[in-house]
Amino acid sequence: MKQEQVASDFLEALTKVSRRVRTAFNQQVTAHGLTYPRARALFRLAKRQNMTQTELACELELEQATLVRLLDRMEENGLIERQPDPNDRRAKLIKLTSHGEEQAAFVRAIADQLRAQIFEGIDLASLSNAVDLMERISTNIAEMEDLNVPA
Known part of the structure; x- marks a missing residue:
């Protein structure tokens, strides 16, 4: 088989696997009342607190307006707080609340379990x-x- 064909097959397989991982994670978090974007945001914020909205938008690959709507809902649900950035008065830092930290730990547990199943064997x-x-x-x-x- 030519390298070109193997490379093409690899990229196709990579695309399918990526989609299936996302679908499996989405099914797990939505079964527990979370949305996929919210779960991803919780996961990122648990890894690095006090990110700016711009940094989080970049990490999640979301448009700024989409992220603002997501953060508005997360704030309404008591998952995050937005605080002024002492280094840039135009920016807001995002911090998980204690409820947000609990939800992030739950998302992390789902991800850990899924990862163990995915890489079994x-x-x-x-x-x-x-x-x-x-x-x-x-x-x-x-x-x-x-x-x-x-x-």
Whole structure:
């Protein structure tokens, strides 16, 4: 089989797996009354508190207006607080409330369980090689994007 065909098959498989992981995670969190975007936001904020709205929008790959609506609902539900950024009076820092931290821990537990199921029977060396491969592909894409930026 030619490299071109294997590369094409790989990208197709990667797309399918990515979609299936997202669908499985979405099913788990929605079964517990959360939305996928809210669960992702909780997960990110649990990893790094006091992010600005702009930083969170970038991490979640959401438009600013979409994120603001999401954060408004999260604030109404007592999951987050927005505080002024002492370094930039135009920016707001997002902090999980104690209820938000509980919900983030719940999301993390769902993710941990899902991850264990997804990687069942896959040895560490294979997984590590796959991570290396993904990082190399990501680097190649970033280099491609750099070449396409107008000077």
